[in-house]
Amino acid sequence: MAKKFPHSYEVCTCRHVSLGEIVHAIKEKDAKTMGDIQDFTDAGTACRCCICEEGDVGKTPKELYLKEILAKISKS
Numbered sequence: 001m002a003k004k005f006p007h008s009y010e011v012c013t014c015r016h017v018s019l020g021e022i023v024h025a026i027k028e029k030d031a032k033t034m035g036d037i038q039d040f041t042d043a044g045t046a047c048r049c050c051i052c053e054e055g056d057v058g059k060t061p062k063e064l065y066l067k068e069i070l071a072k073i074s075k076s
Helices: 019-027 034-041 066-075
Strands: 010-012
């Protein structure tokens, strides 16, 4: 999943938060919940479309969502 995306990939376009920042929050700052990720990075705090596919009201679905990233990295 996330391995095919560069760390510079912008997951949250509203807050300009990259995949690398999210991975850092999970691995280095011990973010375990969506709230933790939001606190550490601000991702998902504006329009919230980047949190999950079901909540994405944008015209074009995103390729990567915060919940997917958190679930995948938490399993590692």
